[in-house]
Amino acid sequence: MKKITLLIVILLVPFCLKAQSHIGFLTDNYSGVHGVISNPANIADSRFKADINLAGASVFGSNDYYGINVWDATRDGYSFDLEAKTNAKDGNSAAINVDVLGPSFMFNLTKNSSIAIFTRARAFVNANEINGSSIESIDDDDTDDYNFDEGSMNLLAHSWAEVGVTYARTLLNKEQHFVKGGASLKYLKGLANTYASGENVSLNYDADGTDLGGGETTGSITTSGNITYARFTDFDTDDYDYETPDASGFGVDLGFVYEWRPKHKDYKVKDSSPYRFKHLNKYKLKIGISVTDIGFIDYKDGIKEAYNITNTDVSEDDFDGTDNIGDFLNTFYTRTNTATGYKVDLPTALHINADWNINGKVYLNLNTDFSLMSKDRITANRVSNMVSLTPRLETKWFSFYMPLSVIEDNGFRVGYGLRAGPLYVGSGSISSAFGSDNNRQADVYAGLKIPIYQNAPKDRDGDGIFDKLDDCPKVAGPISNNGCPVEDQDEDGVLDTDDECPEVAGPEENKGCPWQDKDEDGVLDKDDACPEEAGSSINKGCPWPDNDGDGVLDKDDDCIDEPGTVANNGCPxxxxxxxxxxxxxxxxxxxxxxxxxxxxxxxxxxxxxxxxxxxxxxxxxxxxxxxxxxxxxxxxxxxxxxxxxxxxxxxxxxxxxxxxxxxxxxxxxxxxxxxxxxxxxxxxxxxxxxxxxx
The missing domain is CATH 3.30.1330.60 (OmpA-like domain)
Structure with a gap:
């Protein structure tokens, strides 16, 4: 029965999963279409012409109550109840996060923009403020009785599907500064949901509290407090012909990436061609910031009810005799409010990422994931806050990473991951899981894709000009002649392409032509201030003037502004x-x-x-x-x-x-x-x- 399923979720959720998806892999510049998960701007100016994800899944697990030794847990005879270490607190919390990326692809629209279309299925279970003493009471093998004293707990289980489109483009590409931005718009289809929250909730279970007569007894349940219980329409039915609920919505992801490119001149050809060297990472430092999962899913036909659950000695047989949790609550407790329809918020989170390119193959990445949803928000899924430092070795066909993470409520974790062509696989905590006597986390991800990488430009003749830009790709030549060889017929040191007199030797400063003396005054045109009119070398090749027109040149005229006689040196x-x-x-x-x-x-x-x-x-x-x-x-x-x-x-x-x-x-x-x-x-x-x- 589904009520039993819900009880299992409620009681065992503290031992479920609590982590992010694809730890380590998303830091890789070759993560391709997966990059939209953390920052939609990642797909612009990528190392791919196109990237096709076939199938991949990420599952993560941790809790802050039970801790085990993984090696011991694999041996025969291991007793979880007796050998696992416990850490009871007033507010233990846990979550599950399953992320399946279905058929998805990305490709470049133009040299400055890219697009991705992706499908995704996700499931979250969040439990907050679970009293560790309640779990200890259940674990007590000395008695079948137990007590819950939960105060204000909240539980939420949610699964949904996404179909999204991402557009990203270059916003700034100026010398050493490069900025790109992107956005994802997602259509959301709710698949299943239920949540419950309680205030001042207490439960006492007495295994022999109800006398059935004839020496037989059954358990009795005494409760107090207030709870809110919401679920999609078919959750309480026993009909397993499942239909998706009337639940949908839209989500948005926004992101920006800044790259500092101090060697930007190395990625431009000398003829100012727009060639982009897209096969190379050009940054020394990359900083990304994004907000993901802005939005909600509206369960239009969902049921939300509030109850005062104060009652004593409710028979366990009465509980077993009801068809579902809703019927049980309505029969034995007081319903204080009911409503149709509710909204479940997506796990909105802020991501800040800094990536340092140490030498072109070795990188160091610092990433933070911060939930923007409070634990007290009972209608919201949330991711766990996390900081990770990931050194990685990255090449075109292979990458290896070792994420070092600190995860909310779970401490320090060490993992490994790799990408080998179409295969990616890894874990953010595998080393810690097998190396600790008090491990409370495990995660794994794996998948297959079809990567189509950007190719390095070819230069068959080795003249430093790429074939796409070379007019003579098979014969070496200078950039000034578009890669074709150039002659110097007059051997004056000026190539014919630049020589205006290719058959007559001349200096480079006169474009390969000999200097002329057009006015034949003995002063070369390069030194002649009046090259079209004969003059004196003393006067830079210009004729001497006679301003007053008296026949005496100004240089010999004692009265240059007054006409005079030659005998009087130009003076009257x-x-x-x-x-x-x-x-x-x-x-x-x-x-x-x-x-x-x-x-x-x-x-x-x-x-x-x-x-x-x-x-x-x-x-x-x-x-x-x-x-x-x-x-x-x-x-x-x-x-x-x-x-x-x-x-x-x-x-x-x-x-x-x-x-x-x-x-x-x-x-x-x-x-x-x-x-x-x-x-x-x-x-x-x-x-x-x-x-x-x-």
Whole structure:
């Protein structure tokens, strides 16, 4: 009878399973379509062109009450009740998790996106807040009586099927940063469910408590407290022509993966081709985060009833005589509430995963699974909280992993797993199970698939350009010529593909062509600022300008903004006359010590003013002329005038005037400008003149 089945579940569930699915295998980059179980983003940018799962199952078991030595338990005569170690607590808890992945497949839609379609059957049984003393009471072989004092326990058993579709794509691929995201949408079909919860529940069973007369007795049950009991419609019937209940829903999984790729340049060809090297893991560190199993299944025709179960000395025969638990409860206890339809939450969980690529084949994975469903939520399945550290050896056709896990209520576990082509098998606790005298967990998974891997690119000619991108895949050639060999006919070091003059040698900086001199001015075009117009090498190959158009080039024109005459170095006569007068007005004030060519100090300012005037005409040349009066001998006057003219010239040169612009000459007493008969006239004749050379 089904009521007996339920009692077995209720009483033995503390010894059932409590763990996650595929521990170790899901850390593998070659887990393929299985990757959607923990994070739907995993299938994007995967190592597969396609992956087909034929069949696979994962079953896990543990409890926090009984512990055994597996080797001892296999021998004949082992007594579970007597030899198993117990750990009774006020709130022992346990669960079962069976996960079957049916025919499923994944494939790439584009270079940036992938899709998966999967089928899955799952079963969970959760039991929380079971009083360990109640179990001890049942185990007591000294008496058939026992007592339950459960307080606020809750029990849930649920199985369902899933059909899901996953879409994942690359969201960011920029240098060393890579991000992908994915989502799974699942249609859920409830297969079976029942749950019960209690508040202040106590039960006393007296094996001989009811007198049947004639010296015969049967057990009696005394209970108190309140319980809620829910189940799908056909759970209480004895008709084994099973039909699935009217129960369905939708679920969602969401996930993202970030990869740090410090050597991203190694995975791009030099011609900026979009080739992705999908056969390689390109990350140094990968971090994934996901939330799975968001949703619920609505049991529309389900029955949920609440009871006050306070009653004394209910006969065991009365219990045995009822057809089902529901009838028994309604007959002997007070129903306080009833409702049709209820929802069962999926085991929503948060997963955080970090994977360190040590050397391309050896990896270290840190994974955490954290239930987002509280133990107090009586309508929710939940996974066990777990942290695992998994070193693994991973290649294309083979992987081996050793998960080291700490699981909620079960402590530290060690397991092994491997993938060999189409076969995957493993356990998250096999080493611990066979190596402990107090083992409270066992799990195993196995399956077959058809993997279709991404292939490494081929380079038959070994020129560093993959065949798909090589215009000459059988003959080596440079990247610049798309993998084809290149000639250099003129042997100038510039390959013909880059040489604009492939038959005439020329430098690389002129694209393989010899330098030209188009205007034939003796300045090569590479150095000629005016390559189309002949000019002077001094002026970078450009002709000298004549801004004022007076026929005197600017370089020789003392008045480049005013038209003048060639005789006046490009200056107009009026300018020359003004310049000459200014210079001579200054020169007349130059004083010498008497009878010598030594310039008096007070004349230095005058000479400085003369220098300023000369700098305004940088291209003009001048002559410094010395004159004397007729007093003294002719020879002495001639010598003195020469000396004084050269003294002025030397001063000007010393203070910055180009010596090539100056000349000096003495005329003695030969060019008087006044009579020497009088003192005033002789003073005018003793002079220095600075004249423009025309």
């Amino acid at each position: 006569e009026a300018v020359i006359q003004k310049l000459q007068k200014t210079l001579n007005d200054y020169a007349k004030t130059i004083l010498f010590n008497s009878g010598t060519a030594s310039i008096k100090a007070e004349s230095n300012q005058v000479l400085s003013d003369i220098i300023t005037v000369l700098e305004e005409y940088p291209n003009a040349k001048f002559t410094v002329e010395g004159h004397t009066d007729s007093i003294g001998s002719y020879e002495l006057n001639q010598s003195l005038s020469d000396a004084r003219a050269n003294a002025v010239k030397d001063f000007l040169v010393k203070n910055g005037v180009d010596s090539t612009r100056l000349s000096a000459i003495g005329y003695g007493e030969r060019r008087p400008i006044a009579t020497n008969m009088y003192k005033a006239g002789r003073a005018q004749n003793r002079r220095v003149e600075i004249n423009l050379v025309k």
